[in-house]
Amino acid sequence: MKFGKILKQQIEETLPAWRDNFLNYKELKKLVRLISSAPLLSAESMEYGKAEAQFVYLLNNEIDKFNVFFMEQEEDFIIRHKELQQRIKRVIDTWGPDGTKPSETKYKDGMAKIRKDIVDFHGEMVLLENYSNVNYTGLAKILKKYDKRTGGLLRLPYIQKVLQQPFFTTDLLSKLVKECENTIDEVFPVDEEDRLKQRREAITVAGKGIFRNTVAALLTMQEIRRGSSTYGHFSLPPLNLPDSDLIHSFQLSSPIPIL
Amino acid sequence: MEARPALSIQRSGARPLSNLGVSGGLSSSLPALTTPLEETYQKLSDTQQVSTDRELMTRPLVHATCVPTNSGVVGHIFSSSSGFSSDLHFSSASPHEKHSRNAPFISQSPTDATALPLPQSSNSALPQSTISSHFNKESSGSWCTDPGFLDFPVNTPIQSSQVESNSCSGIMISEDFSKRNDWQEWADQLITDDEALASNWNELLVDNNVTDLEPKMAYQVAKPCTTMPAQKPQAQQQLPSPSVESRSVVNPSSSANNAHAKPRMRWTPELHEAFVEAVNQLGGSERATPKGVLKLMKVEGLTIYHVKSHLQKYRTARYRPESSEGSSEKKLTPIEDLSSLDLKTGMGITEALRLQMEVQKRLHEQLEIQRNLQLRIEEQGRYLQMMFEKQKSGLDKLKVSSSNHLENPPAPPSDATKESPAKSDLEASQMDHVNSGTETVNANSMLESSSQEIVAKQKAPETGDLEKAETCVSESSSQPSKRPRIEE
Numbered sequence: 001m002k003f004g005k006i007l008k009q010q011i012e013e014t015l016p017a018w019r020d021n022f023l024n025y026k027e028l029k030k031l032v033r034l035i036s037s038a039p040l041l042s043a044e045s046m047e048y049g050k051a052e053a054q055f056v057y058l059l060n061n062e063i064d065k066f067n068v069f070f071m072e073q074e075e076d077f078i079i080r081h082k083e084l085q086q087r088i089k090r091v092i093d094t095w096g097p098d099g100t101k102p103s104e105t106k107y108k109d110g111m112a113k114i115r116k117d118i119v120d121f122h123g124e125m126v127l128l129e130n131y132s133n134v135n136y137t138g139l140a141k142i143l144k145k146y147d148k149r150t151g152g153l154l155r156l157p158y159i160q161k162v163l164q165q166p167f168f169t170t171d172l173l174s175k176l177v178k179e180c181e182n183t184i185d186e187v188f189p190v191d192e193e194d195r196l197k198q199r200r201e202a203i204t205v206a207g208k209g210i211f212r213n214t215v216a217a218l219l220t221m222q223e224i225r226r227g228s229s230t231y232g233h234f235s236l237p238p239l240n241l242p243d244s245d246l247i248h249s250f251q252l253s254s255p256i257p258i259l
Numbered sequence: 260m261e262a263r264p265a266l267s268i269q270r271s272g273a274r275p276l277s278n279l280g281v282s283g284g285l286s287s288s289l290p291a292l293t294t295p296l297e298e299t300y301q302k303l304s305d306t307q308q309v310s311t312d313r314e315l316m317t318r319p320l321v322h323a324t325c326v327p328t329n330s331g332v333v334g335h336i337f338s339s340s341s342g343f344s345s346d347l348h349f350s351s352a353s354p355h356e357k358h359s360r361n362a363p364f365i366s367q368s369p370t371d372a373t374a375l376p377l378p379q380s381s382n383s384a385l386p387q388s389t390i391s392s393h394f395n396k397e398s399s400g401s402w403c404t405d406p407g408f409l410d411f412p413v414n415t416p417i418q419s420s421q422v423e424s425n426s427c428s429g430i431m432i433s434e435d436f437s438k439r440n441d442w443q444e445w446a447d448q449l450i451t452d453d454e455a456l457a458s459n460w461n462e463l464l465v466d467n468n469v470t471d472l473e474p475k476m477a478y479q480v481a482k483p484c485t486t487m488p489a490q491k492p493q494a495q496q497q498l499p500s501p502s503v504e505s506r507s508v509v510n511p512s513s514s515a516n517n518a519h520a521k522p523r524m525r526w527t528p529e530l531h532e533a534f535v536e537a538v539n540q541l542g543g544s545e546r547a548t549p550k551g552v553l554k555l556m557k558v559e560g561l562t563i564y565h566v567k568s569h570l571q572k573y574r575t576a577r578y579r580p581e582s583s584e585g586s587s588e589k590k591l592t593p594i595e596d597l598s599s600l601d602l603k604t605g606m607g608i609t610e611a612l613r614l615q616m617e618v619q620k621r622l623h624e625q626l627e628i629q630r631n632l633q634l635r636i637e638e639q640g641r642y643l644q645m646m647f648e649k650q651k652s653g654l655d656k657l658k659v660s661s662s663n664h665l666e667n668p669p670a671p672p673s674d675a676t677k678e679s680p681a682k683s684d685l686e687a688s689q690m691d692h693v694n695s696g697t698e699t700v701n702a703n704s705m706l707e708s709s710s711q712e713i714v715a716k717q718k719a720p721e722t723g724d725l726e727k728a729e730t731c732v733s734e735s736s737s738q739p740s741k742r743p744r745i746e747e
Contacts, residue, residue, distance in 0.1 A: 068523060075526045075569065079576045082531060112608070119612045119619070126623045133626050136633065156644055159637055166525060170630065177623050181616075190613060214615075218622045221629070237632075
C-alpha cells in the first residue's frame, strides 16, 4: 500500500481530530511531482534552486506545525501526569491510613476510575509518540522521493535537522510513559488467575476508546513497514509483532476522538 | 561560479543573528518597507556590520516572494516568487490549507525566504544545503536575541509599522531555537564568506523591483503571531547544546523583545513542579495569579505568557477530574457506560484494561525501537557520507598524480542504486566495527538483518571487507549517477 494512503488511513482510524496536524504528505508529493516533471536539466540552474527552496520552505512549515502541536500536547501530559499521581495518593488515603475502612466502595470506585483514566492517559501519550513517528516517517519518505525524482541531495542533511526537532525528541514523553507504566504496575497489580477467565469478555469491550486507537496505530505501523519495492539501506525492517493475531482479532469500530 | 555568491549571501545571513534584532521588525512591515529598505540599505552599506547589509538584503527578497500575484518580476532572484505563486495556486485545491498557509507564509517569509536564493547552494559542497535549511530556522530565532535591537539605526524609518514589527519580532523569537545547535559552526563558516557578498548585494538590490504588496499582507502578518511555531528553550547561542539537556531554560532575550507574541516553551516536569509549588504557595490554582507565580518561580526567561497559558491548562486539568470524582457517572460517553456495566458484571473491565495496557505497551515499545532504528540509520548515513567524501577527496588527489588506482567502472548505472550496494557493504562492515554501543540487541540484530537483506536483494557482492567497499565507493564516485552535484 502506498504511504500516502496508509497515512490517510491511519489518521482516519486513530486520530481524525488530529488530521490537520499530521504531515501533509499529499501536497508535498504533488510538489515533488511538479518539480520532477518540469524540465530542470541543469542542477545548477536557478529554476532548480527555486524549486528546492520552495520544497524546503514547505517542509519547514510542516515541521513547525508538528513542533507546536507536539509541545502543546506534551505540556498537557506533564500536567495531567502530575495530577494523576496526586489523585492516586488522595484515593489511596481514603482507604484510611488509620486502619478504618470508612468508604470502601468509594475507594473502589475511585480506584476503578483512576485505573481507567490512567490507562487511557498512557494510551494518549503513546499515540502522541506514534504521531511523532508517523510524521517523521512521512518526512523521510518524501525526502527520499525528492532526492530520487530530482537528483537532489537534500535528504541527508535535512533529515539530520529533523532529528533534532522537538517533535522528534520524545525522550520526555517516553519517560512519562514509563513512569505511567510503573505506576500502573504498582497500584494495580495483575491477578493472573482471573486474567485468563476474563479474556474473552474483554475482547469485545476492548474494541472501543483509546484502546481502539492504539490497536489501529500498531496495525498501521506494521503495514507501513511491510516490505516494499524501494527498500534501501535507509529503510526500516518489517515489523514482527508477537501478538499480531490477537491484535488483528480486535474488532475495530469507529475511532474515538480524543478530547 | 554564479552559485557561490547567492549561497554566501545565505550563509552570511546566519552570521549576524546575534547582531540583528531588527530583522524581525523589518520582516513584518512588508508593504511599507520596500523603499525604506532600499534607503536603509544605502545607509547600512556604510556600517561596519557588513553582515547586516546582507541581512537586510534578504528583506527585498522576502517582499517579492511574498506576493502571490507578483508575476513578471525583474531579476532572477525574484522569479522565484512566481514559483511560489504557482505553489499557492496548486494548493488552492485545499482552500483551508491555502489560507492557513498564507499566514505562515508571510510571517515566515523573513526566515524562509532566505531559502530562495539558496538554489545554488546545492551546487557547492553538501553542507551548504544544511546551512540553508538550517538557516531558515536559525536566523529568525537568533535575530531576536540581539540586545541592541532597539538601538539599531535601521529602525528609524520603520516607525510607522512598529506594531507589526513587534508582533513579528514575536514570530522571530518563537522560531526554533533548537536550530541553534549548529549555530556555532555556521557562524564560523559565514565569517569566511564576507568578501564575495558585498558586490552581489548591489546586484540584487538593483534588480529589486518589488511590486506593490497587498495591504492584507500586513494583516496576515499580525495573525500568525499567536500561532507561531514553538521554540525550544535553550541556553543562549554560545554553546550548541543538545536539545534534551537545556530544556528548562528559556532564552532570556525572548522576554525582553517579546511584547505581544506568545512564544512556545517546552515545559518539563521539573519546571512544572516549581510551578505547582509556586501556585500552592499562593493559595491554589484559583487564587494564584500569573504574575505572582512568575515572581515566585524565578526562572530566567520565563514570561508571563508562558505562565498564563500553563496556569490555564493547569486549572482545566484540575477541574475536570475533581468534578467527575464525586459522581462517577457524570461525564460518561457510551463507551464508559458499557464499561460501567462490566463493572457490575465483575472483572471484565479489569481484563479489558489489562489488555489495553498490553497493546499500548507493545505500541510504545515498537515506537521506541523504530525511533532508535531511524536514528541509527541516519547516523550510519552520515558516517557513510563522510567516508564517501573522504574517499572522494582522496580520489581527487590520486587523479591528479596518477590514474592508475582507478578501476574501470562497470556498466554505467542508470540511477543511484549502484551506490547502494557499496553503501550497504560499507554499512555491513561498519556494523561490525561500530556496534559496540547498541541500546537494544533487538534493534541491532534487526539492522544487521535488514542490511544483509538489502544486500541480498540487490545482489551486491556480499563482503564485509572494508577495502573492497572502499573501492566500490570510489567507483561510484567516478560514475555520473543521478547526483550531478557531487562532482564539482
